[in-house]
Amino acid sequence: VSNLGDDDVAIALDAVQGSAGIGRVVETGARAVGLADKRVLVGPIDPCGECEVCRRGGAAVCPSARRRTAWPARVTAAARWAIVLGDGLDANAPEGAAIAGDVAIAYTLYARTGAAPREPVVVVGATPVTRFLVEILAAKGLTFAVHVDAAPNAWTAWLATKGAVAAPGAAELEAHFAGMGLARRPWRVIATSADSVPVAAGLAGPRATLTVLAPIASLPGELATREVTVITVAGAHPDLVVEAAAMCVKGEIDLANGTAREASADHRAIVELR
Numbered sequence: 001v002s003n004l005g006d007d008d009v010a011i012a013l014d015a016v017q018g019s020a021g022i023g024r025v026v027e028t029g030a031r032a033v034g035l036a037d038k039r040v041l042v043g044p045i046d047p048c049g050e051c052e053v054c055r056r057g058g059a060a061v062c063p064s065a066r067r068r069t070a071w072p073a074r075v076t077a078a079a080r081w082a083i084v085l086g087d088g089l090d091a092n093a094p095e096g097a098a099i100a101g102d103v104a105i106a107y108t109l110y111a112r113t114g115a116a117p118r119e120p121v122v123v124v125g126a127t128p129v130t131r132f133l134v135e136i137l138a139a140k141g142l143t144f145a146v147h148v149d150a151a152p153n154a155w156t157a158w159l160a161t162k163g164a165v166a167a168p169g170a171a172e173l174e175a176h177f178a179g180m181g182l183a184r185r186p187w188r189v190i191a192t193s194a195d196s197v198p199v200a201a202g203l204a205g206p207r208a209t210l211t212v213l214a215p216i217a218s219l220p221g222e223l224a225t226r227e228v229t230v231i232t233v234a235g236a237h238p239d240l241v242v243e244a245a246a247m248c249v250k251g252e253i254d255l256a257n258g259t260a261r262e263a264s265a266d267h268r269a270i271v272e273l274r
């Protein structure tokens with residue numbers, strides 16, 4: 001006997017990555033029969049889509065959202081938030097599992113930061129999300145640099161292949177942007193992990209914006225003395241998954257290499273196979 005809601009689907013997962021998965025619809029509620037047997041992407045939450053928080057673009061923090069914290073082989077999801085694959089928007093398992101996960105988180109960091117062309121963007125961090133964010137910023141034609149530890153390594157080599165400028169400190173970043181005619185323009189600093197927040201906060205100068213990804217421990221109070229605007233991101237916004245998927249289809253995001261299991265460097269997303 002099924003306990004699916006009328007608007008729900010049951011998905012047999014092929015793979016999961018972090019808080020997202022890819023799989024096939026194996027059972028549908030009465031109003032979701034159109035999704036029967038479809039391959040879908042599924043993210044961590046089903047927002048209500050109708051409350052005042054959702055209406056203001058806050059679906060990721062909807063107080064009425066259903067949240068999936070465990071990832072058994074079969075999950076229940078709201079049909080309206082399952083991203084149907086096929087018809088030009090396709091993805092393979094296992095790497096497709098990352099689309100509604102780390103790729104969508106990276107896309108949300110980009111979208112929430114809202115940088116305009118020729119606004120200096122500084123990325124701090126070296127995680128799977130960082131990697132996808134770099135590819136998104138490059139594809140969007142934004143002016144950005146990545147803060148890195150001084151020693152060249154596999155990560156800085158990869159950044160170079162993406163045309164991303166890697167700089168070890170504030171002085172180098174300032175020189176880079178000044179060389180582009182962007183001296184003194186307030187930066188948009190994005191911290192992609194909790195442990196990158198202290199460095200990112202230090203780089204956020206007067207009137208900068210600082211985008212941080214939950215969870216973080218704290219923010220320095222001295223940000224207020226520079227009138228830094230803090231933008232917080234709780235997780236992937238469900239309504240941005242389609243755009244993230246489209247970038248993967250176009251090859252703007254290298255999903256296969258970004259999720260490669262054999263690559264053990266910590267900036268690669270690892271997908272669990274079912």
Ligand SMILES: [Zn+2]
Pocket residue numbers: 047048049050051052053054055059062063064065
């Ligand atoms: Zn809501």
